[in-house]
Amino acid sequence: MATIQVSEAEKVYIMHGVRDDLRVDGRGCEDYRHMEIETDVVSNTDGSAKVRLGLTDILVGIKAEIGRPRPMAPDEGYLEFFVDCSANATPEFEGRGGEELGMELSNSLYKVFNNRHSVDLRSLSICPGEHCWVLYVDVLLLQCDGNLFDAMSISIKAALFNTRIPRVHISEDEEGGKEIELSDDPYDCMRLNVENVPCIVTLSKIGHRHVVDATLQEKACSVASLLISVTHRGTVTCVRKLGGGSLDPDSIFEMTETGKRVGKILHGPLMELLQKEESLGKERMKVGFLA
Amino acid sequence: MAGLELLSDQGYRLDGRKATELRKVQARMGVFAQADGSAYMEQGNTKALAVVYGPHEVRGSRSKSLHDRAVINCQYSMATFSTAERKRRPHGDRKSSEMSLHLKQTFEAAVLTQLYPRSQIDIYVKILQSDGGNYSACVNAATLALVDAGIPMRDYVCACTAGFVEDTPLADLCHAEESGGGTTLSLALLPRSENIALVQMDARLHQDHLPALMEAAMEACKGLSKVLDSVVRQHLQEVSVQTRE
Amino acid sequence: MRETPLSNCERDFLLKGIQEKKRLDGRQTYDYRNIKISFGTDYGCCTVTLGKTRVLAQVSCELVPPKDSRPTEGIMFFNLELSPMASPGFQSNRQSELLVTLNRQLERCLRNSRCIDTESLCVISGEKVWQIRVDVHVLNHDGNLMDAASVAAISALCHFKRPEVAIQGRDVTVFSPEERDPVPLSVYHMPICVSFAFFQQGSYLLVDPCEKEELVMDGLLVLAMNKHREICSIQSSGGIMLLKDQVLRCSKIASVKVSEITELITKALENDRRARKEGGKFGFAESIAKERITVLTREEAPLDTTDIQATADGIISKADAPPEVVPSPVIVATGTGQVGEGLENTWGLEEDDEEEEMADVTERKTKEDEVMVLSDSEEEEVVILNQDGRSKRSQR
Numbered sequence: 001m002a003t004i005q006v007s008e009a010e011k012v013y014i015m016h017g018v019r020d021d022l023r024v025d026g027r028g029c030e031d032y033r034h035m036e037i038e039t040d041v042v043s044n045t046d047g048s049a050k051v052r053l054g055l056t057d058i059l060v061g062i063k064a065e066i067g068r069p070r071p072m073a074p075d076e077g078y079l080e081f082f083v084d085c086s087a088n089a090t091p092e093f094e095g096r097g098g099e100e101l102g103m104e105l106s107n108s109l110y111k112v113f114n115n116r117h118s119v120d121l122r123s124l125s126i127c128p129g130e131h132c133w134v135l136y137v138d139v140l141l142l143q144c145d146g147n148l149f150d151a152m153s154i155s156i157k158a159a160l161f162n163t164r165i166p167r168v169h170i171s172e173d174e175e176g177g178k179e180i181e182l183s184d185d186p187y188d189c190m191r192l193n194v195e196n197v198p199c200i201v202t203l204s205k206i207g208h209r210h211v212v213d214a215t216l217q218e219k220a221c222s223v224a225s226l227l228i229s230v231t232h233r234g235t236v237t238c239v240r241k242l243g244g245g246s247l248d249p250d251s252i253f254e255m256t257e258t259g260k261r262v263g264k265i266l267h268g269p270l271m272e273l274l275q276k277e278e279s280l281g282k283e284r285m286k287v288g289f290l291a
Numbered sequence: 292m293a294g295l296e297l298l299s300d301q302g303y304r305l306d307g308r309k310a311t312e313l314r315k316v317q318a319r320m321g322v323f324a325q326a327d328g329s330a331y332m333e334q335g336n337t338k339a340l341a342v343v344y345g346p347h348e349v350r351g352s353r354s355k356s357l358h359d360r361a362v363i364n365c366q367y368s369m370a371t372f373s374t375a376e377r378k379r380r381p382h383g384d385r386k387s388s389e390m391s392l393h394l395k396q397t398f399e400a401a402v403l404t405q406l407y408p409r410s411q412i413d414i415y416v417k418i419l420q421s422d423g424g425n426y427s428a429c430v431n432a433a434t435l436a437l438v439d440a441g442i443p444m445r446d447y448v449c450a451c452t453a454g455f456v457e458d459t460p461l462a463d464l465c466h467a468e469e470s471g472g473g474t475t476l477s478l479a480l481l482p483r484s485e486n487i488a489l490v491q492m493d494a495r496l497h498q499d500h501l502p503a504l505m506e507a508a509m510e511a512c513k514g515l516s517k518v519l520d521s522v523v524r525q526h527l528q529e530v531s532v533q534t535r536e
Numbered sequence: 537m538r539e540t541p542l543s544n545c546e547r548d549f550l551l552k553g554i555q556e557k558k559r560l561d562g563r564q565t566y567d568y569r570n571i572k573i574s575f576g577t578d579y580g581c582c583t584v585t586l587g588k589t590r591v592l593a594q595v596s597c598e599l600v601p602p603k604d605s606r607p608t609e610g611i612m613f614f615n616l617e618l619s620p621m622a623s624p625g626f627q628s629n630r631q632s633e634l635l636v637t638l639n640r641q642l643e644r645c646l647r648n649s650r651c652i653d654t655e656s657l658c659v660i661s662g663e664k665v666w667q668i669r670v671d672v673h674v675l676n677h678d679g680n681l682m683d684a685a686s687v688a689a690i691s692a693l694c695h696f697k698r699p700e701v702a703i704q705g706r707d708v709t710v711f712s713p714e715e716r717d718p719v720p721l722s723v724y725h726m727p728i729c730v731s732f733a734f735f736q737q738g739s740y741l742l743v744d745p746c747e748k749e750e751l752v753m754d755g756l757l758v759l760a761m762n763k764h765r766e767i768c769s770i771q772s773s774g775g776i777m778l779l780k781d782q783v784l785r786c787s788k789i790a791s792v793k794v795s796e797i798t799e800l801i802t803k804a805l806e807n808d809r810r811a812r813k814e815g816g817k818f819g820f821a822e823s824i825a826k827e828r829i830t831v832l833t834r835e836e837a838p839l840d841t842t843d844i845q846a847t848a849d850g851i852i853s854k855a856d857a858p859p860e861v862v863p864s865p866v867i868v869a870t871g872t873g874q875v876g877e878g879l880e881n882t883w884g885l886e887e888d889d890e891e892e893e894m895a896d897v898t899e900r901k902t903k904e905d906e907v908m909v910l911s912d913s914e915e916e917e918v919v920i921l922n923q924d925g926r927s928k929r930s931q932r
């Protein structure tokens with residue numbers, strides 16, 4: 001993250017504002033910043049999405065490759081995450097500087113997404129025990145302005161929605177070995193069901209209240225945050241606490257309730273938007289960064 | 292390369308261009324608000340993003356600072372999904388280190404570093420999609436990013452690749468043409484003074500063809516410089532309109 | 537350990553010399569230093585000496601599975617190492633810029649130019665191919681590592697012979713050199729790198745810079761060519777601006793140099809082949825001449841003495857008159873000698889007048905030779921005597 005230095009006076013100002021449900025940029029405690037989502041920005045991936053949340057910029061590319069399934073789950077495919085904190089975000093990420101943060105982020109993503117409740121991993125299997133689809137999800141962090149997890153989860157959901165996996169025909173040849181053929185038709189592909197993919201909501205505790213979608217300045221004033229991944233039905237799939245401060249059980253309960261509420265509201269418009277974007281089909285102008 | 296004709300009889304290339312035609316260039320400055328200067332460049336299917344931080348105090352060891360000039364620090368990296376086969380390491384391998392070095396040398400020649408002694412200018416370039424001409428797209432994007440950051444330069448630095456097939460020089464190669472085994476010449480040029488900041492060539496070429504190839508590359512660079520110039524002027528107009536209101 | 541930087545005086549001296557077309561070792565602008573190529577007892581081992589720069593290259597091979605994208609081609613792997621014995625500035629584990637540049641340039645010069653037929657290295661398509669590994673070690677750094685490394689690598693590749701293999705179905709038998717003669721690699725052409733150093737923003741250029749010239753140069757242009765006048769790679773580095781004509785001119789010079797060097801390599805290979813066939817001794821031990829101290833030998837540098845008499849006369853005529861002669865020592869008593877009359881004791885004086893010094897004279901006279909023992913105290917005035925009465929005053 002770009003280092004932000006916040007003075008004591010500014011901290012007090014922010015805390016007082018939050019107490020009265022008024023944040024520095026005029027939002028309420030449960031409001032998200034302006035969000036822009038676009039899918040299919042990178043053409044040699046199988047699925048991609050770009051999300052801009054305030055000033056945080058994330059680009060996700062998904063590539064599907066055929067590999068061996070894990071021995072513990074032979075009839076499922078799996079996802080591999082890699083988060084690249086690029087030097088674009090801040091000069092401190094140059095060289096190996098961004099590796100630590102990247103590892104932490106990818107480990108959290110594993111916990112949230114790589115289980116059979118979030119994504120239908122069974123549909124990724126080709127030949128149980130022998131071949132399966134492995135989805136390499138590469139997250140590229142371009143600009144950092146707080147609230148990385150939310151933006152990443154939204155972009156991963158959008159990218160998974162956009163992913164087109166080519167259909168596979170298995171044929172047996174003379175010696176009994178299996179031949180895998182990918183269909184040549186670019187439109188003959190499999191789509192993933194992203195209904196159950198959760199979205200992460202990060203709640204940061206400032207003073208006695210908590211806020212959703214904290215900017216870097218607000219993060220500097222908060223002592224602890226709670227990371228909740230919520231599905232569209234409002235089911236909580238993963239809870240994690242970040243930060244060095246402590247949270248008492250009442251505030252955790254409150255924050256979970258808020259998280260559930262906000263998360264549920266988030267999913268509806270997101271899916272609508274993705275469907276609308278897809279329905280525009282070929283006429284859609286691919287803008288990418290050129291806006 | 293069985294069956295892939297890089298130049299057909301009618302003079303058309305794999306993607307329908309003529310021999311000296313450049314790919315479609317689209318660029319945009321000021322993409323990121325947090326960085327001092329940023330630019331996004333698309334040359335055909337190659338997409339490059341450049342970000343400039345600086346001039347600022349030298350980070351890390353003080354011993355790296357020069358007493359009369361600014362230090363230019365470059366990093367070239369590719370997104371893991373940028374190539375057809377997934378790349379495991381975005382940066383740190385030999386090719387990326389070499390590219391970073393080349394970028395650094397190119398810009399050390401072009402930027403007026405004497406104006407900022409004891410400071411450092413960081414240039415970070417990322418390739419989002421790679422389809423040939425990676426180095427050229429990086430150089431062009433970095434030029435725009437430097438202009439966006441307000442760092443003075445001697446001239447635009449424009450780069451382009453050129454190849455040679457059957458006695459005809461081709462300008463602006465795509466990935467299939469580069470890996471087809473023919474010659475690839477990358478050239479970074481300061482258009483007004485015709486000074487070459489960097490020249491790099493791989494694969495065999497007979498000495499007699501060299502002047503024609505270099506001429507084709509220089510012409511392509513000059514064409515690109517016009518495009519970059521128009522992008523800068525357009526951006527300036529937009530920004531001045533916004534600040535006026 | 538850090539390298540000692542070059543002082544400003546040396547830098548100015550070198551640049552001025554280059555402006556007047558004079559180099560430190562008396563070469564012309566387009567001259568190479570002496571190149572010596574010698575081969576070791578194993579096939580594929582080669583040392584190249586370029587002036588004082590020494591580089592060792594070793595080629596080895598092994599059977600490996602091929603790359604997925606190219607199942608019918610062998611693999612070439614290049615590795616260049618800067619050993620700390622070459623120069624105090626090199627550290628063994630650091631990935632310095634120079635190392636990356638040299639490695640990449642070597643790879644591009646030799647691999648991308650397809651000088652070796654990689655298809656002939658395939659044993660079983662998709663399963664086993666030969667991997668040829670070229671290791672280049674820099675033994676001494678006196679400038680222009682790139683050229684020396686490329687000559688060493690290509691000579692080693694031409695010298696190398698790989699073991700013979702026999703394929704039966706899916707079984708591969710590798711024969712040792714005693715069972716069957718090893719097979720040489722098929723080399724299409726020999727690309728050689730030629731380095732051009734640019735000075736004063738590109739106004740002056742030199743071929744084959746030595747280490748001191750490399751420290752002063754603005755930038756470097758490396759051209760790899762072969763004797764058929766084909767350019768294999770061009771690479772410019774350093775922050776210099778070039779013009780198209782300069783690049784074209786360099787390519788013409790390079791083609792001339794490359795043909796000379798290629799001849800040298802072929803001759804050296806011929807010599808080695810003949811020596812092995814006739815049963816003579818070959819190897820590194822033979823290439824080092826006996827009874828010579830290899831570290832301190834200095835090659836004879838040609839000196840231009842055409843107008844030395846005239847310049848010497850000119851200097852003498854313009855020089856000042858020689859200082860006064862001090863009379864020979866007066867022997868007062870046996871074992872003592874007195875020269876001059878002595879000066880006053882200046883130890884008690886306060887003012888720091890640097891001109892006044894203690895008069896302290898050491899003298900030793902021998903009949904034949906002048907052996908001057910000059911003490912190294914800084915406040916002495918040394919007077920050198922000679923029997924003829926010529927004397928020079930030198931102040932330390």
